[in-house]
Amino acid sequence: MTCYRNGVKCMLLLFFMGLAALNTYSYWKDSLNVMTENTSMQPKVTVEQSSIIPFQCPYESWNQIHPDIVPNENLHLEWIQSNISRRDNILESQIRLLSSFVYLDHISITTNSQRSYGQKVYCRYYNCLREEISNSSYQSIFFPMNIIRCPRRIGVKYMSISFDSEEIPQEPIPLVYRVFEAPIHEVSVCVGPIYGSESKWLEVAEFIEHYKLIGVRYFYFTVFNMNEYSRKIFDEYLRTGEIELTVIQSEYKTIDWQFHLLQINECHQRSKHHSKWVINVDIDERLVILDDKINSVGSLLSGYNDTVAEVGFAIRRIQKTEKLPEKYESDEQIISKMEFLKYNVSSPVSWGAYKTIYRPEKIAAMYYHWAYQRYPGTVAEYVKSEIALFRHYRTTKKNILGSGWLTDPNYKNFSIVPEETKFAEKLKENVLKKIKYVYDQRVLYCEEIAEIPYEEYKEFGHDIFNCTFRKETGSNKSVD
Known part of the structure; x- marks a missing residue:
């Protein structure tokens, strides 16, 4: 009996000794694993596969429609068959994407092409990652010269084109937001293209400050080329948020007036649903209000109803006999070179090359000075020259387009017609202030x-x- 009890005790002792040894081994193994993890150059990371979620493009509330048509598409096709507004300027120009705009009911793409009127083309749609949206392409057509209209697509942020549904499209360009219920600017200016070797900095400041004094608050500029000195004044107005600047990269070394319609058509699409009225002028043309009871261009246009698509104005040409200054030197130099102070030898009023202010969404195709084609149900009106007109500071140099205008019978019998004194004094003050801010270094x-x-x-x-x-x-x- 004693021997049996001793055997049981021995077995229990061995059991507890084994359990203790097992615990010691487990602790040693865990400690070794911890040390290994802490000293490893590649730490162990546990990632659950279900937590890897690819980035998803946002779908804003305004960007969730998918229509199957382009507004007025059948009407555009009818006009194309009749060659309405057709203009083929440069027959071998490249077809480069320039800009694209998204409106409430469609998208417009502008290009550099001057030879594609009526040509079929595919709209190609891309999301925020520049990935093409599946099953989204749409066959459209060029109308007018360099414009393509496309239906909207859900989630689209970039656009491109191709001439075959299987063709690799051009690099997509971003959409410019124009999904406004109502225009955010009352009156803006589409300014003719900037190009050539002559410095434009003083002329740009005069132009903008002039139109600001008659109530304009926004400007659309287009640049083909300019020197660095002139670019500084554009940078200043970009800083203050008063202008948009479109730069057109062309394959051509030299640019001339043949490229003017690219700017006119691009600015037409850029201003659509962004500005209620657009003044279509070159940088040497200034609207002047002669009626003392009208204090702004907005009030001048306020009396026209929604059937009016464009308003025409007569012009008065003024002889510009010298080139613009290259650089700022002094206040006295700038004042002596301001066009509105220096040049006052004026032609009689003429309607021969009248200019217009237009409603962008009511115009189908623009020409150089006026609308080529308005949409049905709209009309044009004309302002008496005693109320308002354009002063055109036209160069008298003989080596440019239209240099023979001095021999035109419409522009004889010149007289001295200066700007109104108080207006001119305020304009001089504002131009000088802006020029000194930018160039007086x-x-x-x-x-x-x-x-x-x-x-x-x-x-x-x-x-x-x-x-x-x-x-x-x-x-x-x-x-x-």
């Missing part, structure tokens, strides 16, 4: 540099400052 004086950056420059081995000491001449003075 001075050197950096070394004394202006605070002590800490001055010492840091020396410490890090910069022995030249781009500055001038007030008591010395020259620049890039040594800091020794």
Whole structure:
């Protein structure tokens, strides 16, 4: 009996000793695993497959319609068959995408083409990731010269085109938002294209400040090329949010008036549903209101109902005999070069090349000065020249388009017709203020540099400052 009890005790002792050994081994193994994980160059990461969700493009409330038609498409086809507004300017021009706009009921794409009128083309649609939206392409047509209209698609953010549904399309371009229930600008200006070697900076400032004084608050500019000095004034008006700037990249080394319709058509689409009225002018043309009872162009147009698609104005040509200044030198120089002060030799009033202000959504196709085709149910009106007209500062140089205008019988019997005195004085003040803000620059004086950056420059081995000491001449003075 004693021997049996001793055997049981021995078995229990062995059991507990084994259990203790097992616990010790488990603890040692866990500790080793922890040490391995802490010292590994590739830490263990556990990722549940269900948590990997690809980025999804947002679908804004305005971007969720998918119509099957383009407004007025059948009407456009009828006009195409009759060659309404057809204009083939450059027969071998490339077809480059320029801009695209999304409106409440369709999308417009503008291109550089000047030879595609009536040509079939496919609209191609892309989401926010620039991925083509499946089963979305649509066969459309060029009308007018360089414009394609497309139906909207859900979630589209970029557009492109191709001439076959299987063709690799051009690189897509972003949609510009124009889904407005009502225009956000009352009157804006579509400004003729900027190109050529002549500096435009002073003319741009005069133009914008003139129209601001008669109530215009927004401008659409188009640039083919300009020098760096002139670009500074555009950058200033971009900063203040008063202009949109479209830059057209062309395959041609030189640009001339043949490319003007690209700007007119692009600006027509750009301003549509964005501005109620658009003044269609070149940069050397200024609307002047002669009726003292009318204080703005908005009030001038306010009396026209919704059937009026465009309003015509007579012109008065004014001889511009010199080129614009290359750079700002002084206040006196700028005042002496301001066109509205310098040039007043004026022709009689003429309707021969009248200009218009138009309602963009009521026009199907624009021409250089007026609408080529209005939509049905609309009319044109004309303003008496005693109420308002355009002053056209037309160059007298003989090596440009239309240089023979001085021999035209419509422009004889010149007289001196200056701007209204108070208006001219205010315009001079505003132009000079803007020009000085942008171009009246001075050197950096070394004394202006605070002590800490001055010492840091020396410490890090910069022995030249781009500055001038007030008591010395020259620049890039040594800091020794």
